[in-house]
Amino acid sequence: MSERWARTLLRTYGIAGAMAFPLVGAYVTWRSTKGKEDPRRKRERYGKTNRARPEGPVIWVHAASIGETLAVTPLVDAILSLGVHVVLTTGTVTSAKLAEERLGDRIIHQYVPLDLKPAVSRFLDHWRPDLAIIAESEIWPMTIMELGRRRIPEVLVNGRMSDRSFKSWQKRIHVAEALFENLAHVVAQSEEDGERFRALGARPVTVSGNLKVDVDPPPVDEKALSALRKQIGRRPTWAAVSTHDGEERVAAEVHATLRNRHPGLLSIIVPRHPDRADALAAELEAMGLKLARRSRNAKITPDTDILLGDTVGEMGLFLRLTEIAFVGRSLEAQGGQNPLEPAMLDTAILAGRNVQNFRDAYQRLIESGGAKLVRDGDMLAGAVNYLLSNETARHTMMEAGAQAVEEMRGALERTMIALEPFIQPLLVKARLRNAGE
Known part of the structure; x- marks a missing residue:
């Protein structure tokens, strides 16, 4: 598959998604009946919300499920300590509950929009994030392309590429390159993960270790x-x-x-x-x-x-x-x-x-x-x-x-160093705005 055909395929994916958008309501409703969606907040899956965007810089952090949410919680804490607003999206009811327990009202939680252009565009139009941070292996083509089109930097943290996913992307190498070139930075869990992202066209790539090592042990009653x-x-x-x-x-x-x-x-x-x-x-x-x-x-x-x-x-x-x-x-x-x-x-x-x-x-x-x-x-x-x-x-x-876990710690610090070139300008922007007021 040539690069030209890869880009055509991605455009076709976007068009097909936009055409299918009116039909996904039944699917989301079905998921609600199975307890996989919060029926009170289904509209968030379409990019709709009743929450106002806060003034100043906003960083969008996405963690798919419980494991990813646990991994990014210390990272979100570190970002919040800098005085930057965070919109955290998750994909499951259980991860939403975990986010509420661990981060409370210090963040704005939303369910991640469906990877369809109308939903993603509506989400981005409302929240206007200055930076998007995605955890682990959440590769959603429409979201990545729309962030790239709007020139919103997107950083993949705690990046992981499984054997199965890597083999699949290798068969579609031009599609992978067309997508991953939109990533401003990939912070991979291991050297092997890093090499795989580089082979698929991601630049630059650094290695941090696993953020899950830097979380606290699971709590107990x-x-x-x-x-x-x-x-x-x-x-x-x-x-x-x-x-x-x-x-x-x-x-x-x-x-x-x-x-x-x-x-x-x-x-x-x-x-x-x-x-x-x-x-x-x-x-x-x-x-x-x-x-x-x-x-x-x-x-x-x-x-x-x-x-x-x-x-x-x-x-x-x-x-x-x-x-x-x-x-x-x-x-x-x-x-x-x-x-x-x-x-x-x-x-x-x-x-x-x-x-x-x-x-x-x-x-x-x-x-x-x-x-x-x-x-x-x-x-x-x-x-x-x-x-x-x-x-x-x-x-x-x-x-x-x-002892092995203790020796593996340090991923959070290395990830924050990788994010510094993206976050520091937001802090300057916020200071200038406050000074102007």
């Missing part, structure tokens, strides 16, 4: 933690967290294999998507296991096999109940989930081999001795059994993981 610890007592525990379809059953089979070797064993299963909880509960109960569902405040009794963590925002609670955690989305070829939160909370980490999306973090944890990859459910059962049986080995892994 101390009262709830104390109550659950009292219910669990001295029972041995292990957890399977951020699990995806099929991995909960593997965790249940590990429990069934080990409960005779470790009397009183309690397994904690925390699905990545709690809306699957009813189906999971039925599946696990059909295996003859007794569950306590956190969403129902069910008490953990001596004969409880599984604590099902089917709530949002309580990962800090579940991880503090154990010293061993399997991190999901990794036994199938899906890319893995973030292992940094378990490492921050002094947890020995296990995962499947498919952790491409967090390759750099896992590589450092494995090299330090803080994490181990397993091939399948049988190997997972063996690893959990070994760690439950060997306190010294378990604590060595826990300490190694925590």
